[in-house]
Structure formats: structure tokens, C-alpha cells
Amino acid sequence: MPRRKQARRTTVRDIRTILRLTHEEGLSVREVAERLKIGKSSVSTYLLRAREAGLSWPLPAGSDDDAKLERLLFGRVGRPPRDLSEPDWALIIRELKRKGVTLTLLWQEYRACHPDGYGFTWFCERVAAFRQRMSTAFRNRHAAGAVMQTDYAGPTVPVLDPATGVIHPAQIFVAVLGASNLTFAFASSSQKLPDWIDGQVRALAFYGGVTKAIVCDNLKSGVAKALWFEPTLTATFAAMAEHYDTTILPTRSKKPRDKAVVSYCTLFGFR
Structure with missing residues (x-):
């Protein structure tokens, strides 16, 4: 059985390249990930950590030291925090009753205000949970062809x-x-x-x-x-x-x- 290929370890030099390609050349997360052969989630995480550390491109003077740059980016241990702000669910339910308003549209408006907020699946699940708390309803089970x-x-x-x-x-x-x-x-x-x-x-x-x-x-x-x-x-x-x-x-x-x-x-x- 062939051995599983080991993932390439990301270096501080790669992070510098990520910042340069993103801010100087304007490449998207997907394009940066494809060019460097790194996962899109990793690229997004490094960009988020750099944004939290106040780093952009070009890097400020004194950032040539790999150890210093690594401390700035990874001084905090654990997963980067996310925007935990939740929408007004009662307002979301009222908006859904309007003509032409969909869950996708409301989620896009939420992410526009909270770029580091939660994803679409979480948003839909919370809307469904809030609906269930608001009112109880009989679950109709349909027979095939009925x-x-x-x-x-x-x-x-x-x-x-x-x-x-x-x-x-x-x-x-x-x-x-x-x-x-x-x-x-x-x-x-x-x-x-x-x-x-x-x-x-x-x-x-x-x-x-x-x-x-x-x-x-x-x-x-x-x-x-x-x-x-x-x-x-x-x-x-x-x-x-x-x-x-x-x-x-x-x-x-x-x-x-x-x-x-x-x-x-x-x-x-x-x-």
C-alpha cells in the first residue's frame, strides 16, 4: 500500500509571499492557495492573523527577522477568534416574509457587516432553531405519490x-x-x-x-x-x-x- 504523501510545512517565508500576493498583486485566497500549493483555509487563517496583528504589505521595518514575525503572528495560541455577533433573529424572520427576500440574501447582508462571522450553514440552522422556538407546528409526513x-x-x-x-x-x-x-x-x-x-x-x-x-x-x-x-x-x-x-x-x-x-x-x- 503506497504511503500517504506528507503535507508541505508552511514557513514564515510562505506567509510573506501570501501577504505580498494578496496585497500587492491582488490575488484571491483561492489563487494564492493554488500558486503556493497550500490549503485555502490555511491562507485565510494567515491573512486573519496578519490582520489582527496589524500587518499588511509591505511589512514594517524590523520584520525581516523570522522569529519576530512568527511571534507577532502566532503569539496567541489556539484558533483565531471569530466575530461572534449574532443577528436579530426576530428581524430576520420578519424580513423573510417580505417579497423577494431569501436566506441567502440575508446571510450575505450579515457577512457584509461581519466579514469574520459565521457561515451559511450555521445561519440557516439558527434561523430554523429560532423558528421552532417561536411557535410549535405539526410535522406533516408525506407519503410518496400522495x-x-x-x-x-x-x-x-x-x-x-x-x-x-x-x-x-x-x-x-x-x-x-x-x-x-x-x-x-x-x-x-x-x-x-x-x-x-x-x-x-x-x-x-x-x-x-x-x-x-x-x-x-x-x-x-x-x-x-x-x-x-x-x-x-x-x-x-x-x-x-x-x-x-x-x-x-x-x-x-x-x-x-x-x-x-x-x-x-x-x-x-x-x-
Whole structure:
């Protein structure tokens, strides 16, 4: 069995090169790591320690001594401290309810204010934990093939007509299977009944089958009266459900948890 290759030990000379390539030549952490054959995390750590020690490039006079420079950079033992400031989680939850606001966008704003703060995974986990503390909710476990949830995403997408050169806003129809989270998206010209029916049909064709129920938004063009167990559908939407031998369950007004899977996709963005 071949022996594992030993990692190259980073020297003080390498740290000087890291500072020079970063501040003088403007290379990114990835580019510096590739040039010196050093891990990106190591390069980031050395840059952080240099920033904490007040060092940049060119180095101040008297920094030619390797031992002195090493004491400046590594006098503190242990992992470099991080910015432990936490966002206002209540404000984050309120911001998520706004149209077009996603977790990625909020995390980027947090890192802009706290460059040495926590990563995206930590941010998402803390948001989920804060949500759970705020309110308790029943966890709905979906059986495979039981439910397809459909809705329109909030933001529109500009679409250019190649024939006329006119830009039209396109509505994004989204369908998600409850059990697998398999997602289908389709751009339509409007949210009117023909486009609403077309989106449902295209989604079923994409999945290659029909679910037992379709949990959908209570769109006025498809739902005349939105009741959870006895809804009144428009004639065309009811005819489509009869043709596919499925049940239509429009969600209640202002109850996004009735279609939580598709609401998550339209609110937080597609993965």
C-alpha cells in the first residue's frame, strides 16, 4: 500500500509571499492557495492573523527577522477568534416574509457587516432553531405519490420576445412533490385560468403520473370558494381534476403551511 504523501510545512517565508500576493498583486485566497500549493483555509487563517496583528504589505521595518514575525503572528495560541455577533433573529424572520427576500440574501447582508462571522450553514440552522422556538407546528409526513403542491412564485422574470424585442414579465409556476421535494418550474405569460391549467398539466407530465391530491393556491381563476374539504372550483379546473381522477385541495387564505413545501421553494428560492 503506497504511503500517504506528507503535507508541505508552511514557513514564515510562505506567509510573506501570501501577504505580498494578496496585497500587492491582488490575488484571491483561492489563487494564492493554488500558486503556493497550500490549503485555502490555511491562507485565510494567515491573512486573519496578519490582520489582527496589524500587518499588511509591505511589512514594517524590523520584520525581516523570522522569529519576530512568527511571534507577532502566532503569539496567541489556539484558533483565531471569530466575530461572534449574532443577528436579530426576530428581524430576520420578519424580513423573510417580505417579497423577494431569501436566506441567502440575508446571510450575505450579515457577512457584509461581519466579514469574520459565521457561515451559511450555521445561519440557516439558527434561523430554523429560532423558528421552532417561536411557535410549535405539526410535522406533516408525506407519503410518496400522495400530494403535489402548486403555486406561483412571487417575483416575475423578464422574458424577451425575439420577434418584437419587447420584454414581458413572466409568471413562474412551481410544483413540488410532497415526499421527495422534486420540483418543477414553468414560465407562463399570466396567472389566468388557461395558464394555471397548463401549468398543472405540464407538471403532471413532467412527473410521469398523477398524485392522489393536488394542494394548490386558492387562485381566483381556478377556485371560486376556497374551503379545505369542500372547495368550489371553476368549471374548467373541476373538469381537469375529473379527467385526471384526482382531488383538488385549495389552501386556506393566509395559511402557507397548508402548502409548506412549495411555499418554502417560492419564498426561499430554488435549490
